[in-house]
Amino acid sequence: MSLKLFATCTPGLEEVLEQEVAALGYSPKQGRGGVEVMVASLKDVMIMNLHLRTASRVLLHLFDIDLPNKQSIYHAICERDWRPFFRDLPTMAIDVPFSSHPEFTNSLYVAQLAKDAMCDQLRKATGERPSVDTKAPQVQFSIIVDEEKASVSFDTSLEPLGKRGYRTESVEAPLKESLAAALLMLAGYTPEVILLDPCCGGGTFLIEAGLIATNTAPGLLRKTFGFLRHPDFQDEEWQQVRQQAFAAVRGFPHGKIFGFEKDPKSYRLLLRSIARAGLMGEIEVFHTDFRDGKLPAVPNFIITNPPFGVRLGEAKRWEPLYRSLGTLMKRGTQKPAVGAVLTGSTPLAKEIGLKPKKKIPVSHGGLDCTFCIYDLF
Numbered sequence: 001m002s003l004k005l006f007a008t009c010t011p012g013l014e015e016v017l018e019q020e021v022a023a024l025g026y027s028p029k030q031g032r033g034g035v036e037v038m039v040a041s042l043k044d045v046m047i048m049n050l051h052l053r054t055a056s057r058v059l060l061h062l063f064d065i066d067l068p069n070k071q072s073i074y075h076a077i078c079e080r081d082w083r084p085f086f087r088d089l090p091t092m093a094i095d096v097p098f099s100s101h102p103e104f105t106n107s108l109y110v111a112q113l114a115k116d117a118m119c120d121q122l123r124k125a126t127g128e129r130p131s132v133d134t135k136a137p138q139v140q141f142s143i144i145v146d147e148e149k150a151s152v153s154f155d156t157s158l159e160p161l162g163k164r165g166y167r168t169e170s171v172e173a174p175l176k177e178s179l180a181a182a183l184l185m186l187a188g189y190t191p192e193v194i195l196l197d198p199c200c201g202g203g204t205f206l207i208e209a210g211l212i213a214t215n216t217a218p219g220l221l222r223k224t225f226g227f228l229r230h231p232d233f234q235d236e237e238w239q240q241v242r243q244q245a246f247a248a249v250r251g252f253p254h255g256k257i258f259g260f261e262k263d264p265k266s267y268r269l270l271l272r273s274i275a276r277a278g279l280m281g282e283i284e285v286f287h288t289d290f291r292d293g294k295l296p297a298v299p300n301f302i303i304t305n306p307p308f309g310v311r312l313g314e315a316k317r318w319e320p321l322y323r324s325l326g327t328l329m330k331r332g333t334q335k336p337a338v339g340a341v342l343t344g345s346t347p348l349a350k351e352i353g354l355k356p357k358k359k360i361p362v363s364h365g366g367l368d369c370t371f372c373i374y375d376l377f
């Protein structure tokens with residue numbers, strides 16, 4: 001058996017994902033918004049879902065519809081037997097992440113068409129049809145449409161893989177876990193460094209670094225995956241994949257991970273997330289302004305996502321903070337060191353007073369941001 005997968009990620013981060021998939025022993029090919037990879041079995045699907053830190057979803061390709069139009073999409077989907085995916089009548093949804101076809105500029109229309117075709121086939125075959133639940137479906141399919149073809153896939157992740165399970169309450173302006181992992185990798189994080197996030201908020205950088213340092217598979221806390229409802233799913237195989245991942249978790253190496261957070265609510269949530277991630281002894285956090293706090297060690301890796309003021313005129317307020325960050329990077333680090341700042345404001349980035357060696361455009365929370373990486377000598 002050979003399965004074609006498409007692992008999706010935040011656009012712009014395809015290269016990091018490609019490296020991650022290759023490091024798991026596969027041969028990925030970069031595409032738009034993700035990487036394509038051929039694998040041998042559903043076990044590989046489980047491995048990718050459990051281990052990939054930077055992917056959003058792993059889609060399992062089912063079939064293509066050439067030169068799609070309303071009739072051809074409906075008929076091609078109606079012709080398939082969908083019963084194996086719907087044995088106990090789970091709720092379902094169709095996701096249309098991308099449509100660039102003049103007839104289907106409205107992705108909801110494609111989703112509706114595909115859902116009707118699938119439900120009509122099921123009703124004809126079984127007398128029953130599944131209910132649609134777009135918020136928390138139990139089974140999800142994905143359709144990507146362009147003028148040449150429509151590609152239909154089974155979503156083996158279901159919930160985005162960024163939802164690791166350690167953060168249950170929402171903090172203000174949280175960073176997606178998969179994005180934080182990708183940014184750590186882009187900045188060259190290794191477990192030996194002394195890492196500081198001076199404005200750590202919900203602690204996503206700290207926790208993701210902790211998971212990398214302890215070789216903890218990011219999906220180990222998750223309960224839900226789409227592949228659990230694939231017709232070929234075997235629980236024994238899945239338990240084996242999980243057991244191997246548990247066995248690979250190692251103690252914390254020589255490095256250090258610590259952060260500062262001055263907001264009381266964020267600090268409380270931060271402590272809870274660290275505990276849930278099982279990293280209480282590995283990550284140190286201080287409830288204070290980083291400018292007033294005493295550093296427990298001199299860092300050589302600073303990574304942070306400071307506030308930047310989304311509304312017009314708000315950025316001015318944060319200028320002193322960015323200048324302090326610049327001072328911290330220049331004078332408060334053990335050289336050679338790395339600095340890395342994700343911000344949505346170019347003028348504020350300039351206040352840091354250092355020239356980035358790399359500027360990477362990143363979409364964060366629907367905003368165009370820049371990830372600046374500094375070499376500190």
Ligand SMILES: C[S@@+](CC[C@H](N)C(=O)[O-])C[C@H]1O[C@@H](n2cnc3c(N)ncnc32)[C@H](O)[C@@H]1O
Binds near residue numbers: 175205
């Ligand atoms: C954009 S949020 C960071 C989000 C974080 N990356 C996450 O994953 O949740 C910025 C955080 O910096 C904190 N902050 C702002 N100024 C600070 C300072 N001087 N010292 C410590 N924390 C600060 C804010 O309270 C806020 O929680």
